[in-house]
Structures are given as C-alpha cells and as structure tokens.
Amino acid sequence: MTKAVNSNLTMDDLVSYFASDFPDYKIIKQDKSLLKLKKLKYTNVTIRRKKNAFKVDVFFSGFFQKFLFYSAIFLMGLILPLIVYLFTFHRSFNKTRREIKAYIESK
Secondary structure (H helix, E strand, C coil): CCCCEECCCCHHHHHHHHHHHCCCCEEEEEECCEEEEECCCCEEEEEEEECCEEEEEEEECCHHHHHHHHHHHHHHCCHHHHHHHHHHCHHHHHHHHHHHHHHHHHC
16 A cells, blocks of 8 residues: 655646656556556556545556466465565566655655
8 A cells, every 4th residue: 555645736737747757658647537657568657646645556557467467376376476576576666656756746
C-alpha cells in the first residue's frame, strides 16, 4: 500500500509536466482522475487523484505479464514466484514509485 502524495496540481498540469520532464515515459490519460505512465515493457505507473492527493502505484504493464505472474503463483505456490519477484522486479518498481512520488511532491 502506498501513501498518497499531497498536492494541489490538476491532472492536466501533471500531464504537461510529465511530458516535458520525462520524455521516456508514454503517457495515457484514462479520465479526469486516472493517469497511466509506461516506462519499460513491463512497468506501468498508475496515478490516481483522490481529493487533494495523488496515489502512485507500480505493477506489471500488460495483461500477459500479469497473467504469467499469477499463473506462476497458482502453479508453483506462493514462495518461489514471490522470491523471483522480490529479486527481479520489486527493486525497480520501488525505484520508479519513489522517483514519481518525489517529482509530484516537488511540483
């Protein structure tokens, strides 16, 4: 669970800031309170607007990646896929989450 980042920015401001400062991210605006950023093939950042705060979540980007992860948990149990996730993806997901949260807090 991630803590919300307090900010008075609007989603349109956030889209323009991300477009100028993070050109390597693909920006997808879902609606007035949901924004998705795609950095790598497997990383998806979801930013949700809740009143005066933004909630930043990072997980696998596509259906196929999520399907593989959940299938591995179903077929191999919880421990082995969780260990693989922690050693391969968790560090990069947390780094991306901290980078986005720090950027929103600075604006």
